[in-house]
Amino acid sequence: MAAKTILMPVGDFGEDYEIMVPFQALLAVGHQVHAVCPGKKAGDFITTAIHDFEGHQTYSEKPGHRFILTHDFDAIHPQDYDALLIPGGRAPEYLRLNPALLESVRHFAKANKPIAAICHGAQILAAAGVLEGKRCSAYPACRPEVELGGGQYAEIDVTAAVTDGNLVTAPAWPAHPAWIAQFLKVLGTQIVL
Numbered sequence: 001m002a003a004k005t006i007l008m009p010v011g012d013f014g015e016d017y018e019i020m021v022p023f024q025a026l027l028a029v030g031h032q033v034h035a036v037c038p039g040k041k042a043g044d045f046i047t048t049a050i051h052d053f054e055g056h057q058t059y060s061e062k063p064g065h066r067f068i069l070t071h072d073f074d075a076i077h078p079q080d081y082d083a084l085l086i087p088g089g090r091a092p093e094y095l096r097l098n099p100a101l102l103e104s105v106r107h108f109a110k111a112n113k114p115i116a117a118i119c120h121g122a123q124i125l126a127a128a129g130v131l132e133g134k135r136c137s138a139y140p141a142c143r144p145e146v147e148l149g150g151g152q153y154a155e156i157d158v159t160a161a162v163t164d165g166n167l168v169t170a171p172a173w174p175a176h177p178a179w180i181a182q183f184l185k186v187l188g189t190q191i192v193l
Helices: 016-028 091-095 099-110 119-128 140-148 173-187
Strands: 005-009 032-036 045-052 060-068 083-086 115-118 162-164 167-170
Touching: 005 016, 005 099, 016 032, 016 045, 016 060, 016 115, 016 173, 083 099, 083 119, 083 173, 091 119, 099 115, 099 119, 115 119, 115 173, 119 140, 119 167, 162 173, 167 173
Parallel strands: 005 032, 005 083, 083 115, 115 167
Antiparallel strands: 045 060, 162 167
């Protein structure tokens, strides 16, 4: 298996599990993951939030961890990356306002490179205009963005994920086993037990 270089845009109050778990899992199987944030540099940190499902009308939010960025956002070139991973949480609601980030997302879609998004990450995909005709899961509150972006909202179990071509999406962190496994398959990663 050839190692892939994966771009992961993050921001303050991104979902802790949706940042930490795929970051560490992809590193563990030999891929490189470059975590970047607009307005921040390598060595800076973002503050994450833990979103939990406790029977309320929506998720609750608790303080997460500091996550250290690995690369400078301003120095990235999307053509240098094999894939894109977009975590959820509250960060996508403002990251989607960054024109350079949206242009990077468009590069991955136009080049048909693997893209994984979870939870509110679909907000960035919709803002970039790359969901047209795609089946896409997301946190249920993001359904309007998926549909207004021309995508078909995949209403699946919170522990499930969906793959449409090179796009792998899931509703929230309980889907990590399915979402990460499907993303690894799209990346061409083979794990032999």
